[in-house]
Amino acid sequence: MGNNLDALFNPENIAVVGASSNPLKAGYIILDNLLSIGYSKKIFPINIFKKEILGLKCYKKLSDIEDKIELIVLITPSKAIFHIMEDLEIRMAKKKDVKVIVCAAANYGETKTREGIKRQDCLINTAKRHGVRVVGPNCIGIIDNINRVDTTFVETLLPRESRGKKGGISFISQSGALAASILMMGASQPEPISMNKFISIGNMADVDFIDLLEYFERDENTKVIGMYMEGYHNGRKLIDTLARITKKKPVVVLKVGRSEIGAKAANSHTGSLAGADAVYDAAFRQYGIIRVYTIEEMMDTLQSLDGCILPKGNNVFILTQAGGPGIYCTDAYMDEKILKLPLISSETKKKLKELLPDMANVCSPEGYADITAAADVHHHVESLRMVMEDDAVDSVIFITVVPTFLPRKKLADELVRLLKDEGYGKKKPLYICIMAGNYVWECREILEKNGIRTYDTPLHCVKAAANMVKYKGFLNSMGGVE
Numbered sequence: 271m272g273n274n275l276d277a278l279f280n281p282e283n284i285a286v287v288g289a290s291s292n293p294l295k296a297g298y299i300i301l302d303n304l305l306s307i308g309y310s311k312k313i314f315p316i317n318i319f320k321k322e323i324l325g326l327k328c329y330k331k332l333s334d335i336e337d338k339i340e341l342i343v344l345i346t347p348s349k350a351i352f353h354i355m356e357d358l359e360i361r362m363a364k365k366k367d368v369k370v371i372v373c374a375a376a377n378y379g380e381t382k383t384r385e386g387i388k389r390q391d392c393l394i395n396t397a398k399r400h401g402v403r404v405v406g407p408n409c410i411g412i413i414d415n416i417n418r419v420d421t422t423f424v425e426t427l428l429p430r431e432s433r434g435k436k437g438g439i440s441f442i443s444q445s446g447a448l449a450a451s452i453l454m455m456g457a458s459q460p461e462p463i464s465m466n467k468f469i470s471i472g473n474m475a476d477v478d479f480i481d482l483l484e485y486f487e488r489d490e491n492t493k494v495i496g497m498y499m500e501g502y503h504n505g506r507k508l509i510d511t512l513a514r515i516t517k518k519k520p521v522v523v524l525k526v527g528r529s530e531i532g533a534k535a536a537n538s539h540t541g542s543l544a545g546a547d548a549v550y551d552a553a554f555r556q557y558g559i560i561r562v563y564t565i566e567e568m569m570d571t572l573q574s575l576d577g578c579i580l581p582k583g584n585n586v587f588i589l590t591q592a593g594g595p596g597i598y599c600t601d602a603y604m605d606e607k608i609l610k611l612p613l614i615s616s617e618t619k620k621k622l623k624e625l626l627p628d629m630a631n632v633c634s635p636e637g638y639a640d641i642t643a644a645a646d647v648h649h650h651v652e653s654l655r656m657v658m659e660d661d662a663v664d665s666v667i668f669i670t671v672v673p674t675f676l677p678r679k680k681l682a683d684e685l686v687r688l689l690k691d692e693g694y695g696k697k698k699p700l701y702i703c704i705m706a707g708n709y710v711w712e713c714r715e716i717l718e719k720n721g722i723r724t725y726d727t728p729l730h731c732v733k734a735a736a737n738m739v740k741y742k743g744f745l746n747s748m749g750g751v752e
Contacts, residue, residue, distance in 0.1 A: 275403065275477070275485045277369035279467060280417040281341035282311060285332060287354060288346035288375075289315030291323045296374065296423035297345045300411070301326065303420040310418060312337055333360040340369045343411065343421045348377040351389045355396040362400045371397055372421050373406035373472075380408050380473050394475050403481075409472030410446040413453075415464050416491055422470070424450040426457040438493025438576040440467040440486045442479060444500045448565070452498075455569065460711060461718030463573065466491050478502070480511055487515045494575040496568060497523045505550065513557035517748055520575045520741050522560045524568045525550055558744030560737050567733045570725060574734040577723050578699040580742045583664040585612035586735050587657050588638045590728075591650065591670040593631075595705060596640050599669060599728030606736040608743075611637025612662040621656050625649060643673055651684045658694050665699040665738070667731045672710050682716035690720050699738055701731035 284304065290297035297317075301324050304313050313326055314335050320328045329335050332342065332354070339361075346354065362368060371393070379390035390407060397404045405412065411421035415437075443449035449470040456463030467489070469482060479502055486492045495515070502508045512521055528547045554561045562568040586609050590596030603609050613636050622632045622639060626649055631640040641653050650670060657666055672678050685702075689695030702717065703725045704710045714724045725731045 275370070275481065277340040278372070278403065278405065278412060278469075278477075279414040279419060281370065281419065283314065283337055283339050284309070284311070284341045284343065284419075284421070285314040285316060285329075285335060285339045286343045286345065286421075287316040287332065288344065288350075289317045289320075289323055289326075289328065291317075291320055298323070299423040299425060300343055300345060300374075300421055303422060303424075307413075307415075307420040308418045309420070314339065331357045333357050333364070335361075338365070338367045340367060341421070342368055342371045344371060344373040344375055344407075345423065346375060348375050348386070348389050348407070351393050355392050358396060358400075358402075362402075366400070368400070368402050370403045370405065372409070372411050373404060374409055374411055374421075374423060375406075376408040376472075378407035378473060379475060390473070390475055397476065404476040405469065406472040407475060408446065409470040410449055411470060413465065413468040415466060422450075422453070422468075424453050426450075426453040437464055437466055437573075438491070439463075439465045439496060439572045440489065440492040440494075441465055441469070441496040441498075441572075442482050442486075443468075443470050443498040444472070444474070445498055446470045446472060448498050452565065452569065455565070459718065460715040460724065463569075466493075474502075479508055480504075483511050483515060483521075487518065493519065494572055495519060495521045496572045497521065497525075498568075499523055499525045500527055509550075509553045509557065512559050513553075516558040516744070520558075520560060522562055522568055522571050522575070522737070523554065524562050524565065525554075558741060558748070560741055562733075562737070566726070566730060567737075570730050570734040571737040573723055574699070574701070574738055575741070577721065578738065579696060580745070581664040581699050581735075581738055582742075584608055584610050584739045584743070585637070585662055585664040586610070586739070587612055587614070587660075587663045587666045589641070589654060589657050589666055589668050590639070591641050591645050592643060592705075593640050595669050595671060595703070595728050596638065599667060599703075599732060600635075600638060602729045602732040603667075606732060608736055608739055609732070611635060612660075612664070613637065614657070614660045614662050618656055618660045622653055625652055625656070643671075645676075647677065647681050647684050650681060651688050654685075654700075655688060655694065658698055658700070663698065665701070665735055667701045667703070667728065667735060669703045669705070669728050669731070671705045672713065678710060678713040679716065682713040685717060686720045686722065689717075689722050695722055699735065701725055701735050703728050703731050 288297045315323045315328045317328045318330045413420045627644040
């Protein structure tokens with residue numbers, strides 16, 4: 271089949287087969303998402319019983335639509351696929367316009383039943399005859415926040431003002447449910463995450479990892495690629511593709527099926543063979559592919575790679591306002607092995623001791639400072655400035671548990687002044703953890719709305735910092751430049 275993936279992310283008009291007027295149905299949510307994100311071209315709902323849905327004129331079948339259609343979204347029960355493909359044959363004979371089908375419905379090849387396989391064969395073989403690409407079946411669709419396309423049936427609760435905002439993260443998921451969860455978790459951040467491109471690929475009956483990786487490799491708006499992966503039939507080709515891309519753009523992979531039972535579960539889910547995990551793990555390490563083990567680590571790492579400059583080295587200073595979280599952070603830090611506590615200059619140590627309350631712990635151990643709960647906003651901001659100015663420091667983990675007597679909004683505003691207005695946030699990677707929960711939500715929200723990433727716990731900071739260091743180390747080993 272041809273490529274045609276431009277029409278997946280920036281289609282000239284979209285038809286939704288199985289559109290619904292019921293807000294509880296996927297066919298309704300897809301239309302609502304397209305309207306909410308601000309898709310600027312034409313949307314054609316296909317519903318034999320309705321004349322209009324959400325102000326859009328309905329059609330009984332694809333072949334009735336006179337306008338050009340490049341993308342079709344299928345959300346009908348799978349048993350209807352034979353009639354739909356017959357109608358597609360009629361349309362293509364006349365129009366030859368459809369380039370991509372997103373089949374969101376399930377009950378196809380992943381069932382491993384005769385009927386499911388027959389339905390998938392009908393879909394794929396008909397599409398192949400006309401050079402039409404197919405995403406899915408058994409997927410939740412795609413999002414392109416630049417071209418304002420959202421064919422998913424996920425209610426992410428992303429505020430309307432955040433719809434259409436773009437970042438540099440493009441994400442591929444083999445699981446629809448996990449993909450939906452990632453979207454919802456992203457929408458629940460102090461500043462909602464709006465990805466560049468997002469795609470759920472389901473069964474990969476046609477469009478697969480390689481197609482999308484190569485597309486994102488060329489896409490100038492994609493800065494970092496994320497993947498949720500269960501398995502792939504050609505592991506060697508996948509690794510070769512990833513190895514080429516990671517020299518240009520970081521790739522973060524959450525690879526599941528690590529255990530024997532997990533591998534069997536992956537095969538049952540999307541029909542994917544997980545492959546020998548040890549082989550994948552070794553290849554990931556060799557070629558600079560960043561492997562993560564939790565959803566949280568994946569999201570933190572993707573956002574760090576998108577929003578921070580890469581560190582010059584592995585010297586990461588821990589600056590904390592509370593002893594317990596600082597010790598917790600230090601233990602997690604030492605587990606990573608790759609990170610090194612820096613030896614800052616005597617001059618920086620002297621400045622910190624002169625600035626901070628008497629009970630503050632400055633560099634015992636080296637590379638660690640506890641400014642104590644007595645620290646005010648000035649202590650927080652200026653100690654951070656001093657640490658970031660020290661030449662021995664490549665990155666900083668900054669932790670504070672805001673006590674009731676410390677003004678949260680003032681702290682956020684002063685950090686914005688330092689990191690954004692004075693430009694310190696662009697000099698070195700900084701991992702800020704403001705604990706804990708809703709009490710500090712406003713503080714985190716102010717920072718994130720100003721482009722300053724915050725993290726939920728010290729462990730999240732450590733994992734992100736370690737992965738940034740790993741990728742920078744890989745680039746250095748390849749002769750990378752600043």
